[in-house]
Amino acid sequence: MSAPFERVNVEKRPAYESPASLARPVTPPTSMRRPAATAVGSVLVVLRVIAGIVWLVSLWAFWDELLREQLDITVDPGTDEQAATDAVLAIILVFGAIVLVVELGLAVLVWFGSNWARIAVMLFATISITSSWVESVAGNAEITLRTTLVTLALDILVLLALSSRNARAYARRPRQRVILHRK
Amino acid sequence: MSDGSVAEREPGPEAGAEPVPDAAAEAGAEPGVEPGPEANAGSEAESARARRFSVASMLDGFFFVFAGVAAVWLAWLVFTQSFEFGWFGIAFFLGFWLVLAYLVLPRLHRILTTIYVPDYFIGRARTSDGLLGDPVNLAFEGSEASLHAAMALAGWTRADDVTLATSWRIVTSTITRRSYDEAPVSPLFLFGRQQDFAYQQEVEGNPARRHHVRFWRTPDGWLLPGGRRVEWLAAGTFDRAVGFSIFTLQITHKIDADIDVERDHIVATVLTANPNAYVEVLRDFSTGYHSRNGGGDTIRTDGDLPVVVVSEVPIGAIEAGPADAAGDSVPVRGADAAASATGRGADG
Incomplete structure (x- = not known):
């Protein structure tokens, strides 16, 4: 008795799909408009930069007060102490400004669909969220609106937006050349 | 870079x-005879x-x-x-x-x-969250151009793509109860792809209530369970109100439970307007006769799958169809993709 048609040997299918398919690359169409997730993600990164600017400006404005109240240092104008604390402030401001400029650059790259910038932003957000969580669990810092809830919320929203399937597809879409140079 | x-x-x-x-x-080819x-x-x-x-x-x-x-x-x-x-x-x-x-x-x-949720064809579309969405209750045979012509002649309006602008317009028109007869429909997924296009009919100028049907092109060589080849699958349901989804708590359209009424309405309008179209019914095609869609609304069906053959519908008919359908539904796939990449990209 011969089989009427050829049977293809197919492996038994499991009753569930592999969790690894969460990590399966999405297959984006060749022409894809910027999805809302990518746009929102990069706008949120810009908002984080603005929050950082506000923080730096307030640090500069309340520097003397901060030294007096938090560290118990009173500086007389014109002394070496004054010069030293000014130098510390300058270093913090310059370093903060560099970080913010880099972040702003990443936001622009994410907007234009750069994949490595998207991964970098998500990596920073993950580190920031994890450290906030460790601090709150260790009991050092309570997360409320008056302390770090806004920046934490921004971090989580950035991560949600940029890890979404649409943002992933847009950043990994096939293209001939970098979109920055496209007319 | x-x-x-x-x-x-x-x-x-x-x-x-x-x-x-x-x-x-990956998604579609699971009729058992095709090599994985x-x-x-x-x-x-x-x-x-x-x-x-x-x-x-x-x-x-x-x-x-x-x-x-x-x-x-x-x-x-x-x-x-x-x-x-x-x-x-x-x-x-x-x-x-x-x-x-x-x-x-x-x-x-x-x-x-x-x-x-199994990743092969089970007769259900999936929502963007992966939940089981509307059941596939219609199939079509014919070219994309013929399908557009048949739907336009039957008095259906092609739905806009979902963009920020159209989403905002559907919110405002729902609140103010103003008509928006090209309102976009939410994306549903079949074969891992969003619907290729959707058609709708607004009821009484109220954006909360509408007939709507989504279309997916089947992959080349793909067969329905049972072995029938169709070129298009479609899911038609009637939006009866706006409410909360019980699975995600989002605001969404609630659909009428009796999805056969909507299915028969779509078939009837297409057949009445297109004398060249005809229908073949696959009896008891559905695997589930009572279920819930992605928003948690109950659905029931007699399980039949009408296969509407529109291959003979003259493509030229689209120009003679309702004026509102002519502009947006250019029946050429390439032209449509180009439009969404260039012209329509600006208004989002």
């Missing part, structure tokens, strides 16, 4: 010269597997799940804040609902349904 390098190093099946779309191999992706030549399958789980992909998967967990924490933080600010806490409670309904639950559903 080096950001393109990841994509360039990964000439996947989607970028290669293979004419078979990826979706056909594993049955390919060994080396090819192995390199495909290595490519599938590159470091960048694993990172993507990790961030996807981590963001979901972090969002749960965010929802909890916002919820606890709502008790701190007296009456102002109501705003926080609203924020809690927004975070829960639009960020947390969709992401959790997405993660869980990826694992527990």
Whole structure:
């Protein structure tokens, strides 16, 4: 008795799909408009930069007060102490400004669909969220609106937006050349 | 710029010269007679597997799940804040609902349904969260142009694509009860793809109530369970009101439970307007006669699948059809893609 048609040997299918398919690359169409997730993600990164600017400006404005109240240092104008604390402030401001400029650059790259910038932003957000969580669990810092809830919320929203399937597809879409140079 | 390098190093099946779309191999092709992706030549399958789980992909998967967990924490933080600010806490409670309904639950559903919902054809479309959506209750045969011509002649309006502008317009028109007869429909997925296009008919100028039907082109060579070849599958349901989804708590359209009425309405309008079209019915095609859709609305059906053959519908008829359908529904696939890449891109 011969089989009427050829049977293809197919492996038994499991009753569930592999969790690894969460990590399966999405297959984006060749022409894809910027999805809302990518746009929102990069706008949120810009908002984080603005929050950082506000923080730096307030640090500069309340520097003397901060030294007096938090560290118990009173500086007389014109002394070496004054010069030293000014130098510390300058270093913090310059370093903060560099970080913010880099972040702003990443936001622009994410907007234009750069994949490595998207991964970098998500990596920073993950580190920031994890450290906030460790601090709150260790009991050092309570997360409320008056302390770090806004920046934490921004971090989580950035991560949600940029890890979404649409943002992933847009950043990994096939293209001939970098979109920055496209007319 | 080096950001393109990841994509360039990964000439996947989607970028290669293979004419078979990826979706056909992974989502659709499961009638049992077709070789699965594993049955390919060994080396090819192995390199495909290595490519599938590159470091960048694993990172993507990790961030996807981590963001979901972090969002749960965010929802909890916002919820606890709502008790701190007296009456102002109501705003926080609203924020809690927004975070829960639009960020947390969709992401959790997405993660869980990826694992527990089968990824092959089971006669149901899936929502963007991976939940089971509207049932596939119609099939069509014919070219895309004929299909557009037949629908336009039958008095159906093609739905706009979902953009920020059209989404905003559907919100305002729902609140003000103003007519928006090209309102976009939410994306549903079949073969891992969003619908190719959708048609609708507004009822009484009220955007909360409408007939609507989504269309998906089937992958090349794909057969229905039972062996019938059709070129298009469609899911038609009637939106009867606006309400809350019971799975995600989002605001969504509630559909009428009796989906056969809508199915028969679509078939009847197409047949009446197109004398060249005819229908063949596959009796008791459906595997489920009582179920729920992605928003939690009950659905019931007699299980029949009408196959509407529109191949003979003259394409020229589209010019003679209703004026509102002519502009947006150019029946050529390439032209449509070009329009969405250039012209329509500006208004989003």
